[in-house]
Amino acid sequence: MKHPVAVSITTLSIAPVLFGAMLATGACSxxxxxxxxxxxxxxxxxxxxxxxxxxxxQPVPGVARKVSENNDLYEFDYAYPAAAGxxxxxxxxxxxxxxxxxxxxxxxxxxxxKEAKANDYPFxxxxxxxxxxVVTDLPGWLSLSTIVGSYSGGAHPxxxxxxxxxxxxxxxxxxxxxxxxxxxxxxxxxxxxxxxxLNRQRAKKRGEAVPANSDSEFDACIDPxxxxxxxxxxxxxxxxxxGVLVAPYDAGPYAEGSYEVTxxxxxxxxxxxxxxxxxxxxxx
Numbered sequence: 288m289k290h291p292v293a294v295s296i297t298t299l300s301i302a303p304v305l306f307g308a309m310l311a312t313g314a315c316s317x318x319x320x321x322x323x324x325x326x327x328x329x330x331x332x333x334x335x336x337x338x339x340x341x342x343x344x345q346p347v348p349g350v351a352r353k354v355s356e357n358n359d360l361y362e363f364d365y366a367y368p369a370a371a372g373x374x375x376x377x378x379x380x381x382x383x384x385x386x387x388x389x390x391x392x393x394x395x396x397x398x399x400x401k402e403a404k405a406n407d408y409p410f411x412x413x414x415x416x417x418x419x420x421v422v423t424d425l426p427g428w429l430s431l432s433t434i435v436g437s438y439s440g441g442a443h444p445x446x447x448x449x450x451x452x453x454x455x456x457x458x459x460x461x462x463x464x465x466x467x468x469x470x471x472x473x474x475x476x477x478x479x480x481x482x483x484x485l486n487r488q489r490a491k492k493r494g495e496a497v498p499a500n501s502d503s504e505f506d507a508c509i510d511p512x513x514x515x516x517x518x519x520x521x522x523x524x525x526x527x528x529x530g531v532l533v534a535p536y537d538a539g540p541y542a543e544g545s546y547e548v549t550x551x552x553x554x555x556x557x558x559x560x561x562x563x564x565x566x567x568x569x570x571x
Contacts, residue, residue, distance in 0.1 A: 349373025362414040448515035448532035472559040482508035525569035
């Protein structure tokens with residue numbers, strides 16, 4: 288599952304359109320038949336069909352947002368897609384996160400520049416970037432992920448991953464592990480296929496297989512739930528795959544970069560899902 292100057296903010300919105308309709312018939316032209324003894328008298332009023340119900344308003348397309356700032360002190364980039372902007376509560380959370388992330392970056396960079404000046408060493412502008420991407424957008428759920436890239440004057444920039452899993456019905460963000468009976472249950476359900484795929488990718492990067500009996504920390508399998516776990520969907524009917532995003536240093540040296548491992552939702556995974564969330568999953 289893969290993704291990864293002036294201020295610019297891009298927005299797009301379209302208003303919904305509502306249609307209504309009414310259908311009526313004219314009065315009957317023929318005389319009413321004779322009334323039978325004991326029967327109710329027929330009405331001479333025109334028959335009018337009830338008005339058709341109004342069409343349901345179409346969902347309002349969301350508003351994507353992108354902010355980019357670049358100056359001598361810092362470089363800041365933050366973006367989220369229209370699918371997130373279409374959910375007011377999620378949009379507000381991301382807008383708040385944008386402000387807080389920028390304020391933290393500015394403070395950190397300002398403090399570092401003062402230290403550099405006081406101690407006579409060169410200052411390098413700091414940077415922070417987040418670009419939220421849609422992993423999958425289901426009727427009841429929105430799954431996002433991003434690379435959080437940062438640089439604070441060290442030997443090289445660094446990056447980690449983050450995810451948002453939005454429960455549309457409840458109107459709130461949930462942790463992926465919250466949908467399972469426990470983190471341990473989720474880890475056990477996906478650990479074997481995860482470790483096999485991780486070692487396959489390690490061997491491809493290193494040009495040789497991972498030694499079976501190695502005691503190196505970069506050869507050992509890691510706990511997949513200790514990394515950034517995202518839920519995805521190939522069939523678009525429910526969550527049918529699980530992604531594990533492994534940041535540099537967690538499964539290999541920095542030079543190897545990150546690892547992105549995808550495993551299918553199996554019966555073992557489904558057994559670890561809390562009953563109230565099982566309808567959101569599909570096995571493959």
